[in-house]
Amino acid sequence: MAAAAEAYVTMSRVGKVYPSQQGDVVALTDFDLEIRRGEFLSIVGPSGCGKSTLLKCVAGLEPVSAGTMAVNGQPVQGPPDQLGVVFQRDVLLDWRTILDNVLISAEFLGRRRADLKARAIELLQRFGLGGFEDRHPWELSGGMRQRAAICRALLCDPELLLMDEPFGALDAMTRDDLNVELTRIWQDSRKTVLFITHSIVEAVYLSDRVVMMSRAPGRIVDIIDIDIPRPRPLSVRESKRFGELTSKIRHHFAELGIVKE
């Protein structure tokens, strides 16, 4: 992991303010963070702490109000190259088949569908969706739909994957499945991942580092290194070290009055 020290995403004193008639709403303030190339970094924090705003700023969908944000050395002014995004809702298009939904990334980037079709089918197979290529989203379960959404994000082999509570709407078992699949895919490809979640357990299980955010305006409270060796089977969540890390984070939030003990 020594070579992975190079920063891929750099945020320096980033602030984000939404002007409104009742006065400005400060979503983020003085946000300093570096995400290393190939790192899996999670952000946990209470609802409305600006996690999603942060992700939209990295994706170039929202301009920052203060500070600087750079991806791969380039200041972010609009969506950066080599980007994949997964939201909490899968936003698959009902009139397209699963395969066509995955291939829409190629269409948006102006690449030929034929060149990426084989990769799309292979991705779907890796995520257990082989044989469902010609189905429509409404014929699939929530977990399968979200798998398809991840395939869509991965189709053009992005360097940076932004995930905004991607498993937040799924039941606990499906969520565990997808956590395992995501770590497996990540270990094969070593993409840089910014993962936003409400779940402390999910964040610790998936990540190299967990960033804790405070209530609005969003600031960094602490950054926790997750030193649990990989590969991590699901049972690692019952280990002593795992428990120590999750309770450390939970205590931290409790001190801030964000969660009750």
Added chain:
Amino acid sequence: MKRGIGDWFKTESRTRDVLLVLAASIAIWELGVQVLAPSPLILPAPSAIAREFMTTPGIFIRHLGFTLAVTVAGFLLALVMGVALAVGIVYSRFLERTVYTLLVALNSIPKVALAPLFVIWLGTGTEPKLAVAVMLAIFPIVIDTVLGLRSVDPDMLNLARASRASAWQILFKIRFPCALPSLFAGMKVAVSFALVGAIVGEFVAGGRGLGFQILVAQGQFDTPRVFVSLLLLGIMGTILFYAVDFAERVCLPWHVSQRTQLARLDH
């Protein structure tokens, strides 16, 4: 495989239901007129109406053709103009604040009352009838299409923008298909409105069409002829409505309203 009459009643079929209800209504009507014997000036029997049609079928068909042509042309013009306008309204803040505001305000006045104005402006030919049909039909199309174009999940738009989709791609690959269910709902209302517009146009500046036929027959107190035109209009309106409904089924097999049937085929 022999299916008795009992099976025919048990299976679900909208066509059969419609036919049954219509046949029953006509039978009750015929029976009522035979028993109660009202003046034929007030209410002629269905059989008398059918006989009236058979005296001059060619004339009725010709006038029906004219009204149908105006209705379909008015509907199609309203569709093209309405969708273009709706796209403009959704993409331009300026158009939204001017044209859309104006449309919503105009929608609240009874547009039929404007028909005489069109006669003054456009004369007594086909143009004023077409204009009234377009004017009535365009409102539901614009309003429903705007609603549909705006109903896109904001995260879908975020995803498209993050993937560097062009504005055209977002319009044609996301917004427009997303708006189709709404657009079809508008089209179903619009096709009936176009027919109303055509008839009103014929009322205020006659010459041809079933609306004109009704006016002439009314002048002669020829109630059976009025009823022939009314029934033809009813049949035409129904066929036009189901034509749009059929187009919707063909274009939107993926939509929620169509899924139960597909699911049944699948499992």
